[in-house]
Amino acid sequence: MMNRPLSAVGRIAPLIRAGLIAGVVIAGLAYPLAAMAGYGIKAGSDALQSMPEELSVAPAAQTTYVYANDGKTLLTTFYEEHRKPTDLADMSPYLTQAIVASEDTRFYEHHGVDPKGVARAFVANQQAGGVSQGASTLTMQYVRMALRDGAKTPKQAIEATEQTTARKLREMRLAIEVEKRHSKQEILERYLNGAYFGHRAYGVYAASQVFFSKSPGKLTLTEAALLAGLVKAPSAYDPAVHDQRAATERRNYVIDQMLKMGVITAEQATSAKKAKIKLKLSTPPNDCISVPERLNDWGYFCDYFRSWWLEQPAFGIDPPEREETLRRGGFKVITSLDPRIQRSALTHVLDKEQRKSKYAHGEVLIRPGTGQITAMAVNRTYSLDQSDNGKHTDRAKRREGLKGNYPNTVNPLLGGGDMAGYQAGSTFKVFTLLAALDSGLPLSTSFNAPPVFRSKYITSPGPSACGRHWCPKNSSKSMSGRQTMWSGFGKSVNTYFVWLEQKIGSEKAVKMAERLGLKWRTDIDRKMAAPDRAGGWGSFTLGVSDATPVEMANVFATLAAQGRYCEPLPVRAINGPDGKPAAYKGVPVAKPRCHQAVKREVALAATDAARCVTGYGAAKGECGGWETSPMVHAVLQRPVAGKSGTTDSNKTAWFCGFTPQLAAAAFVADPDNPDDLVGSGRSTMSKFTVAETLKDALKGLPKAKFTEPPASVIGKKSGQHKKNRWDRD
Numbered sequence: 001m002m003n004r005p006l007s008a009v010g011r012i013a014p015l016i017r018a019g020l021i022a023g024v025v026i027a028g029l030a031y032p033l034a035a036m037a038g039y040g041i042k043a044g045s046d047a048l049q050s051m052p053e054e055l056s057v058a059p060a061a062q063t064t065y066v067y068a069n070d071g072k073t074l075l076t077t078f079y080e081e082h083r084k085p086t087d088l089a090d091m092s093p094y095l096t097q098a099i100v101a102s103e104d105t106r107f108y109e110h111h112g113v114d115p116k117g118v119a120r121a122f123v124a125n126q127q128a129g130g131v132s133q134g135a136s137t138l139t140m141q142y143v144r145m146a147l148r149d150g151a152k153t154p155k156q157a158i159e160a161t162e163q164t165t166a167r168k169l170r171e172m173r174l175a176i177e178v179e180k181r182h183s184k185q186e187i188l189e190r191y192l193n194g195a196y197f198g199h200r201a202y203g204v205y206a207a208s209q210v211f212f213s214k215s216p217g218k219l220t221l222t223e224a225a226l227l228a229g230l231v232k233a234p235s236a237y238d239p240a241v242h243d244q245r246a247a248t249e250r251r252n253y254v255i256d257q258m259l260k261m262g263v264i265t266a267e268q269a270t271s272a273k274k275a276k277i278k279l280k281l282s283t284p285p286n287d288c289i290s291v292p293e294r295l296n297d298w299g300y301f302c303d304y305f306r307s308w309w310l311e312q313p314a315f316g317i318d319p320p321e322r323e324e325t326l327r328r329g330g331f332k333v334i335t336s337l338d339p340r341i342q343r344s345a346l347t348h349v350l351d352k353e354q355r356k357s358k359y360a361h362g363e364v365l366i367r368p369g370t371g372q373i374t375a376m377a378v379n380r381t382y383s384l385d386q387s388d389n390g391k392h393t394d395r396a397k398r399r400e401g402l403k404g405n406y407p408n409t410v411n412p413l414l415g416g417g418d419m420a421g422y423q424a425g426s427t428f429k430v431f432t433l434l435a436a437l438d439s440g441l442p443l444s445t446s447f448n449a450p451p452v453f454r455s456k457y458i459t460s461p462g463p464s465a466c467g468r469h470w471c472p473k474n475s476s477k478s479m480s481g482r483q484t485m486w487s488g489f490g491k492s493v494n495t496y497f498v499w500l501e502q503k504i505g506s507e508k509a510v511k512m513a514e515r516l517g518l519k520w521r522t523d524i525d526r527k528m529a530a531p532d533r534a535g536g537w538g539s540f541t542l543g544v545s546d547a548t549p550v551e552m553a554n555v556f557a558t559l560a561a562q563g564r565y566c567e568p569l570p571v572r573a574i575n576g577p578d579g580k581p582a583a584y585k586g587v588p589v590a591k592p593r594c595h596q597a598v599k600r601e602v603a604l605a606a607t608d609a610a611r612c613v614t615g616y617g618a619a620k621g622e623c624g625g626w627e628t629s630p631m632v633h634a635v636l637q638r639p640v641a642g643k644s645g646t647t648d649s650n651k652t653a654w655f656c657g658f659t660p661q662l663a664a665a666a667f668v669a670d671p672d673n674p675d676d677l678v679g680s681g682r683s684t685m686s687k688f689t690v691a692e693t694l695k696d697a698l699k700g701l702p703k704a705k706f707t708e709p710p711a712s713v714i715g716k717k718s719g720q721h722k723k724n725r726w727d728r729d
Contacts, residue, residue, distance in 0.1 A: 055174045060085075060149050060194055061202070062330025062577055063284070066305065068298075069374075069572055071334045075295070075302055076285040080327045082210070083202040085577065088189040091204060092219040096188060097264075098228035099195075101257035104138040108184055112139045112175035138191055139175040145194040147171075197227060198234030199283075206284070211239065213280040221264065222272045225254040244277050251277070289384060289410065297346045299382025300414055301337050301373070304550070305570040307416035314584035330577035334590075335570055336372035341365055344696035345377035348689045353379045353668065355407035358393050359678055362414050363666040363689055364549040365697065366557040368658070370592045371566030373550065374697070376414045383408040393673040404672050413671055415550030415568070420521040422652045422669040424552055425645030426492045428513070428543035430559075430656075432501045433489055433609060435508040437602045442715025443485045443609060443621055445500070451480045453495035455502055457538030470538050472498050478626070485605075487624030490612025492644065494542060501541040507534035509541055515597045516555045516565060518547055543645055549665045556642065556656045557663035559610065562707065563603030566594040605713035607706050610641035614657065619708040631684065632657055635691035638703040644687060650677050655686035660704040662697055664690045 063079040088096065100107045106114050118135040136144070147160035147170075159167060178187065197207035207227050208216040219227070229250035230237050239247035252273045259269040285291065288302035309315060309326055316322040345363045353361035362378030389403040405411055412419045436445065452466075452473040459470035472494050474480060479493045488496035501509055510529050520526040525545045528537045550568050558565045571590045574582040581588040598606075612623035615630030616639060628644045632655070642657030652669040666686035670676035 055143060055146055055178055059577075061328035063206070064326055064329055064331040064333065066302070066333045066335060068335060068337045068339050070339070071573075073339055074285075074292075075298055075335060075337070076288060076291050078306075078327045079200075079284075079286055080324075081202040082200050082206040082284050082286075083193070084205040084330070085193045086203065086205045086216055088185055088192070091192065091216045092224055094221045094224035095204060095216060095219050095227065096192070097258055097261070098221075098224045098254050099192060099231070100138070100188070101261050101263065102225075102228040102254045103141065103231060105257060105261055107138050107188075110137060112177075112179035113137060113172045136171070137175060139178055139187055140171045142187055142191040142194065143171045143174045143178060145191070147174075149194065195231050196234060197230045198238055199240070209282060209284060211279055211281065213282045221255070221268060222251065222275045222277075225258070225272065226251045226277060229254045239277050239279060240281060248277060288382070291382065296382050297377055298337065298342065299410070300378055300380075300412070301335070301342070301376040301570065303382075303410065303412055304373070304376060304414065304416035305333075305335060307412065308568075308570050312584070312589060314582060314589045331582065332573075332575045333571060334573040336367070336370075336374055336572050337376075337570070338374040338697075341693070341697045342375040342377060345375040345689075345693045348692045348696075349377045349379050349666075352685045352689060353682075355379050355381055356390065358390060358404060358406050358670055358672070358676070359668055359682070360406070360413050360671050361666070361668045361685060361689070362549055363664060363686075363693060364414050364553040365662060365664045365693065366550075366553045366568065368557040368560035368660065368663055369564060369566065369594070371554060371557070371569040371594065372572065372592070373553075373568055373570050374662070375693075376550075378413050380406065380413060381408045382410055384410055393670055393676050397672070406672075411671065415548035418521070419548065419671075420525075421546040421548035421551070422654075422667055422671070423543055423545065423647045423674070424547045424654050424667075425543040425647040425652060426494075427552060427643045427645035427654050427656050427665075428509075428545065428547075429489060429492065429497045429541055429645075430555065430606065430610070430643055431513045431516070432497050432504075432509040432541040433485060434516075434598060434602060434606050435512040436485070436500050436504050437605050437713060438512065438599065439504045439508060441485075441500075441504070442713055443605050443709070444715035446482055446484050447488075447496055447499050448482045449474070449480055449488070449493050449496040449499065451477060451495070453498050455498050455538050457502070457506075457536060459538075472539070472542065483624065484621060485609045486612050486618050486621035489609040489643070490618075490623040490627045492613075492628050497541045498538060501538065505535055506537045506540050507531070510534040510537060512598075513540075513545075513555075516558055517567070518545075518551050518555075520545070522546055543647060549667055552654070552656050552667075553663050553665035556610075556658040556665065558597060559603050559607050559641070560658040560660055560663050561594075561603075562600050562607075563596055563598035564594050565597035566592050569593070601710050601713050604707055604709040607641050608709050610643060610658075611639075611706065613642050613644065614640045616640050619706070620714050629655065629684075629687045632687055632691040635688065636695050636698075638698065639705050640691075640694070641706065642690070646683055650680050650683060651675065653678055653683045653686055655690050657687075657690040657694060659694060659698065660706060661701060662694060664694055666690045666693075 061081045062083050063077050065077050066075040067073060068075060114137050151157035151160055193203040196202055199210045201207040201210040204216040208214055208219060212223055226239060237247045237250045255269050255272050258264045288299050288306060291299045291302055310319040310322050315325040349361050349363055353359055360378055365375040366373055386403050386408050389408055390406050392398040392402045392404040452471050454466050454469055454471050457470040458468050459465050464471055474494050479491050483493050483496040520529045554568050569592060574590045576582055608618045608620055611618045613627055613629050614632040615627050616633040617623055633640050640657055640659050645654035652667060654667045656665040666689045668678045668682045668685050
C-alpha cells in the first residue's frame with residue numbers, strides 16, 4: 001500500500017519529539033515556518049543542545065509589610081511589584097483549575113513542551129497568515145517569567161521576552177529541564193506567584209487583594225475565572241474599566257474551558273457565566289504617604305523608619321540599594337510604635353496646639369535600655385498636598401511665593417532625614433552636668449552664682465558682651481546666690497552652669513553630647529564643635545545648637561538606663577521571606593545596639609539632680625526651695641526627673657522628662673522660621689504634654705523608683721538633707 005503524504009502536523013510532530021525543533025518556528029512567534037527553512041534541522045538540533053539546561057531563578061520581588069509593635073496593625077507596605085508568595089494549598093481550587101484551563105489544558109500531560117500544541121498552533125498560524133494561536137505551555141511561561149525577573153541588565157530583560165527563535169528555543173530547553181526537577185504542583189505554584197494580573201499586582205495574593213479585597217483561598221468560581229483570564233492580556237481584559245464586556249467574555253471563555261476539562265459541571269458553568277462581575281477594588285498602600293487616613297499621624301514615624309532603613313549596611317552598600325531591598329525584599333517588619341502611646345501623645349499635643357498653627361508642637365517617647373521609639377506625634381498632617389497651607393513665616397520665602405509647612409507637610413519635624421532640629425535651650429545643661437560629674441566634680445560642687453557672669457569666653461559685640469568677653473545672665477534674680485548641681489539644675493541657673501562649663505572646659509560638654517548621640521547638622525554647629533573650636537564654645541551649655549526631639553528623648557533615656565546608651569531604634573523585629581531575622585555580621589538588625597556611654601554612678605548622680613527640676617525632689621541633696629517644672633510630678637504622681645529648656649527670647653520651648661520605664665521629649669517651635677518667637681505663653685506647653693503622656697503610657701505599671709547615687713559622686717553636703725515627701729512614691 002502506498003504511503004499517504006504526511007499532513008503538516010504529521011511532519012512536524014516527530015521532529016519535536018526527537019528534539020529537532022530548531023527548523024520550526026513555534027506558533028506565537030511572528031515568523032512563518034518557511035522563513036526558517038534554511039536554518040536546517042541539524043543546525044537547530046545543535047543550537048538546542050547548546051542551550052543551558054538549568055534555569056537560574058532569581059528571588060522574585062516581594063512586598064515588605066510594616067506593622068506596629070503588636071505585629072498586627074498594618075502601618076504600610078513598600079513594593080515595586082506588589083507580591084506575596086502563597087502556597088498552592090492556600091489557593092482556591094477554582095483558581096488552579098481556571099489557570100490551567102485558560103493557559104494550558106494539557107499541562108498535566110506534557111513534559112514542558114507540548115508537541116501537539118506546537119503543531120496545532122503552527123497549522124493555525126499558517127492558515128491565518130499570521131499569529132492566531134500560541135504554543136507556550138505554563139512551564140514555558142514560567143521560564144519566561146523567571147528569566148525576565150532575574151534579568152540584571154536591560155539587554156537581558158529584552159532577551160527574555162523578545163520574539164525570536166533563540167528565545168523560544170531557550171524557553172523550551174529550560175522548560176523540559178524544569179519539568180525534570182520539579183513537580184507539576186511546584187511549577188503551578190511558582191507560576192501563580194509570578195504571573196502579572198494588572199494594577200501592579202504580581203501573583204495571586206496581590207491580585208485577590210486588588211480586585212476582590214480577599215485572600216486567594218476565598219475566591220469563588222467566577223472570581224477565579226476572571227483572574228485567570230487576565231494573565232493573557234491584563235490591560236485588554238481589565239475589569240476595573242467602565243466597559244466590562246471584554247473582561248466578561250474572557251472570563252466566560254475560561255469557564256467554558258473548565259467545563260470542557262470536566263472540572264466543573266454544566267450547571268456551574270451556566271450559573272457562573274450569568275453572574276455579573278462584582279469587584280471590591282483596593283489599592284495596597286505603598287510608602288509612608290499611603291499610611292491609612294485614620295492613622296495619618298503615624299506617617300512621621302514611618303518616615304523615620306524609612307530614613308533609618310536607608311542607613312543600615314545590612315540592606316545594601318548604599319541608600320539606593322537599600323531602598324531596592326526594602327521594596328523588593330519581602331520583609332515583615334514589626335516596628336516599635338505603640339498605638340496606645342501614640343494616640344495619647346497626639347491627643348495631648350493637639351490639646352495644646354492645633355494643626356493649623358504655624359508653631360509645631362511635637363513629642364517623641366523612647367523606652368530606656370532599648371532605644372526603641374514608642375511614639376512620634378506632632379500637630380501636622382502627613383501629606384504632600386500643600387495647596388491650602390498657611391503663609392510662610394519667613395518673609396523672604398513668602399515673597400518667593402512659598403507656602404508654609406502647616407498644616408500639611410512630610411518634613412521630618414521630629415527627627416530623621418536631613419532636618420537639623422531646633423535650638424534646645426537649657427536642656428543642654430545636662431551635657432555640662434554629666435561632663436562635670438564625669439570629670440570628678442561631685443553634686444555638691446558649689447558656686448555663688450551672680451546675676452551676670454563675666455566668662456573667659458571671647459565674643460563679638462552684642463547684648464551679652466562685656467567688652468570682649470561673653471557675659472551671660474540669669475533669667476530672674478531669684479536664681480542668684482550659692483548653688484550646687486542640684487539647685488543649679490533644678491532652677492536652671494545660667495551663670496552657675498557657664499561657670500561649671502568653664503571650670504571643666506566646654507569641649508568636654510560638647511564631647512559628652514556626641515557620646516550621647518547628638519550630630520551636628522548645620523555649618524555653624526559643625527564649625528563650633530570641631531576640636532579646635534569646641535573649647536571656646538561657651539554658649540553651648542545654654543543650648544544654642546540644634547537637636548532633634550528623637551535625639552533629646554534618647555539622651556534622657558540614657559540617664560533612665562543608668563548611663564547605658566542605645567541607638568534610637570524604630571523596630572522590634574525584621575524577618576525575611578524565609579521567616580529568619582535579618583542580620584548583619586551575624587547580629588539581628590533589630591537587636592538593640594547599646595553600650596555604657598556614661599559611668600553608672602555619673603548617670604545616677606545626674607538623675608538625682610534632674611529630680612529637682614520636676615518637683616519630685618532629690619534623694620541626696622537640697623533642690624533650693626523651688627524648681628522650674630513642678631507641674632510634671634504634680635500631674636504624673638510617680639518618680640520622675642527631667643529638664644526644661646527655652647532659648648533667648650523664647651524662640652523654642654522644650655521639656656525632656658523620664659521615669660525608669662520611659663523617656664520623652666517635647667518641643668514648640670516654628671520650623672519654617674527659627675527667629676519666629678513662640679512666646680512665653682507656650683513655655684509650659686511641653687511640660688504638660690510630657691507629664692500627661694507619661695501618665696497615660698505608664699498607667700497600670702508599678703511606680704518604679706530611681707536608684708540613689710553612691711557617696712562617691714555626692715561630695716560634702718551643705719546641710720542635712722531632709723527626706724522629701726515623695727520618696728515614698
